[in-house]
Each structure stands twice: as C-alpha cells, then as structure tokens.
Amino acid sequence: MKYLITGGCGSFGKAMTKKLLELEQEVIIFSRNEKNQVDFKRLYPQVKFIIGDIRDYAAINEALKEVDYCIHAAAMKHIDKCELQPLEAIKTNVIGSKNVILACINNKIKKLVCLSTDKAANAETTYGSTKFLMERMALDIDSKDTEIVVTRYGNVLGSSGSVIPLFKSLAKEGKSLTITNRDITRFFMPMSEAIDLVLYALEFGKNKDLIVYDNKGATVGMIADCISDNQVEIGLRCIEKTGEALLTIHELNHSHLDGNYFVVNKEKSEIEYTEPLTSENCKKFTMKELKKLIEEL
Numbered sequence: 419m420k421y422l423i424t425g426g427c428g429s430f431g432k433a434m435t436k437k438l439l440e441l442e443q444e445v446i447i448f449s450r451n452e453k454n455q456v457d458f459k460r461l462y463p464q465v466k467f468i469i470g471d472i473r474d475y476a477a478i479n480e481a482l483k484e485v486d487y488c489i490h491a492a493a494m495k496h497i498d499k500c501e502l503q504p505l506e507a508i509k510t511n512v513i514g515s516k517n518v519i520l521a522c523i524n525n526k527i528k529k530l531v532c533l534s535t536d537k538a539a540n541a542e543t544t545y546g547s548t549k550f551l552m553e554r555m556a557l558d559i560d561s562k563d564t565e566i567v568v569t570r571y572g573n574v575l576g577s578s579g580s581v582i583p584l585f586k587s588l589a590k591e592g593k594s595l596t597i598t599n600r601d602i603t604r605f606f607m608p609m610s611e612a613i614d615l616v617l618y619a620l621e622f623g624k625n626k627d628l629i630v631y632d633n634k635g636a637t638v639g640m641i642a643d644c645i646s647d648n649q650v651e652i653g654l655r656c657i658e659k660t661g662e663a664l665l666t667i668h669e670l671n672h673s674h675l676d677g678n679y680f681v682v683n684k685e686k687s688e689i690e691y692t693e694p695l696t697s698e699n700c701k702k703f704t705m706k707e708l709k710k711l712i713e714e715l
Contacts, residue, residue: 422446422485424472424518425492427454429577430533433609434489434616435465448472448481449492472514479521487659489616490518490532491620493549495578497537500545511548516555519566526563531619532556534570536605536633539663539694560643565703567623571631572605572697576715581641586715588678598654600639603661603697606712607633611678618679628682632675635697636708644709647671665695 421438423431426447428586439462446466449455455467462629470477471624472492482488491509494500500507513534522530534553537546556566575581585595615631642649654660665680670691673682682693693699703711 419486420444420446420484421487421489422448422482423489423491424448424478425490426459426658427451429609430491430511430574430612432458432461433613434439434491435462437613437617439464446481446555447484448478456523460583463706472518473509475517475521478517479524479566482521482525482527485525486528487517487620488518488527488530489620490515490530491671493533495535495545497543497657500548501543504544507544507548511545512551512555514642515552515556519556519559519561523559523562523564524565529565529567529620529623530556531616531623532546532566533569533616534568536570536572536662536664536697538570539666539669543657554629557628560626565623565625568617569615569619569630570664571607571612571615572633572635572662575606575608575711577609581638582712582715584644585642585645589648592648594648594650595642595646597638597649597651598658599651599660600637600649601660602638602654602658603635604638605633605635605662605664605700606641606703607631607696608714615679622676624683626670626683630669630673630680630682632680633664633697633700634679634707635700635701636703640703640705640708641712643713644705653671661696661698663694663696664700666695667691670695 427449448468450471468481494507538549541547541550619629669682671687673680
C-alpha cells in the first residue's frame with residue numbers, strides 16, 4: 419500500500435515513516451521544507467519526497483494520484499506564531515486542510531486520517547480554533563468514496579512543539595528552566611502512542627469517527643522536576659489556560675471506549691457523562707513514569 423504524509427518531515431512524520439517502512443509499506447512525504455527533506459532523504463533513501471504546500475490545491479491533488487492512504491499532519495502548530503499571524507494559520511490549517519480533504523476525495527483515497535489537538539476542544543486560541551474548523555470540515559463533508567477519520571490527542575513527549583526539548587536544552591546550557599506556572603496541567607503521551615493511535619484509526623476507524631487517545635496528564639512542574647531543579651516562574655501568558663480539555667461533555671456522550679481509545683460518532687453513549695475529560699480530572703502520570711519516558715527520549 420502507498421501512504422502519503424503531509425508535513426511528513428516533522429517529528430511525527432519521521433516516526434510514522436519509520437513505522438510504515440517497518441510494516442513494508444510505501445511512503446511519500448509531501449512538505450515545503452527543502453532542507454528537512456534533504457536531511458530526511460539521507461536516512462530513508464527509499465522514501466519519495468515531494469516539495470509542495472497544502473495551500474496549493476493543484477500540488478497536493480497531483481501528489482495524491484495513485485495513493486491509497488493519506489495522513490494529514492501538516493499544520494502551523496506553535497500557539498504564539500498563530501496568534502501573531504492568524505491569517506497565516508488559517509491559510510495552512512483551514513484552507514490547506516480543505517485542499518487535502520478535497521484532493522483525497524477527488525483521487526478516491528481509501529482513507530484520510532487528519533491529526534488534531536486537544537486545543538480544538540473548547541478552542542480559545544487561534545491555533546485551537548483553526549484545528550477545530552479542520553475537524554468540522556473533515557467530519558461534515560460528503561466524502562463519497564473516501565473514509566475520513568480525525569484523531570485528537572495532547573502533547574507528544576519530545577516532539578518539536580513540546581516543552582521538553584526546550585527544557586533539556588536550557589538545562590544543558592546551565593540556564594534556568596522558564597516556567598509560566600508550575601501547576602498548569604497538560605495531556606502528555608509518548609510518540610509511540612501517537613503512532614499507535616493513527617495506526618488504530620487507519621485500521622479500525624470508520625467514516626466520520628473522531629478517535630481520541632485516553633491521555634494521561636501531568637503538571638508542567640512535574641515535567642520540569644524530571645529535568646532540572648534550576649527553575650524560574652515567569653507568569654501565565656494572556657492566552658494560556660491552566661488546563662486543557664480533550665473531550666467535551668457532548669463528545670463524551672456520543673462516544674464509546676475501545677481499549678485506550680474514545681471513538682466519537684453520532685451514536686449515543688451508554689454512559690451519561692456530566693463533565694468533560696480534562697487534564698485536571700484525567701488519569702495522571704507518576705513521577706517515576708515521567709522520568710522513564712523523558713530519559714528514553
């Protein structure tokens with residue numbers, strides 16, 4: 419089978435590519451960063467790389483010809499950048515995603531899996547809002563011959579957008595870890611579980627499913643304590659929340675739990691939920707678990 423990954427030169431794309439190659443699948447990377455593609459090609463010469471931007475419908479439509487499955491990971495992800503340039507975030511995360519969705523339908527791709535974020539639930543930032551709109555487009559469009567599934571999860575430990583590489587870099591340089599607030603809670607998961615979620619969606623996801631990994635949570639202070647005692651609190655940014663929601667009450671009440679995955683669709687849940695799933699009321703990591711995960715990065 420042939421898989422195309424948009425934005426495939428990021429940390430998720432690299433891990434997903436490695437996994438697909440282990441499964442003896444053919445992989446195409448579609449992204450706009452030439453240097454990242456050249457560096458990545460040295461690791462995996464058997465992978466096909468296409469320079470292109472999801473903002474360009476013609477480019478992504480052409481790249482998807484004869485592809486079986488598409489994993490849509492391309493996005494503007496950094497919250498501060500999205501707040502500073504919201505129109506750019508809209509062009510990539512909304513219009514670009516629309517192009518990917520329509521191109522997959524046009525090419526009769528078997529299944530499209532779109533990657534989303536906990537910040538799309540009860541969205542309050544530009545980034546979260548653009549991802550929420552991506553979800554709505556993916557789940558509401560008439561997808562004809564293409565099954566479209568959305569996956570949603572929290573922070574992936576060690577990914578390019580994670581706080582952990584920053585903390586490790588500061589610690590290595592002997593600098594203080596800059597923490598906005600130690601008591602902030604966030605969802606965290608290792609990259610291996612992010613990959614497993616997408617593989618689950620590819621194999622078991624049905625058209626219009628939103629599949630959410632039952633993430634554990636931790637405070638930012640716990641993460642920092644695993645790396646260095648040299649810390650300084652700088653205060654919350656105006657757009658920063660003390661916690662995140664992974665699933666709203668409405669979504670939970672249209673879900674069922676399959677192992678570690680909440681599958682959300684139009685079917686009514688057998689359980690009546692009265693509160694959302696948040697990083698404050700979810701299952702929590704122990705310090706021992708976090709230290710082990712961070713040491714393995």
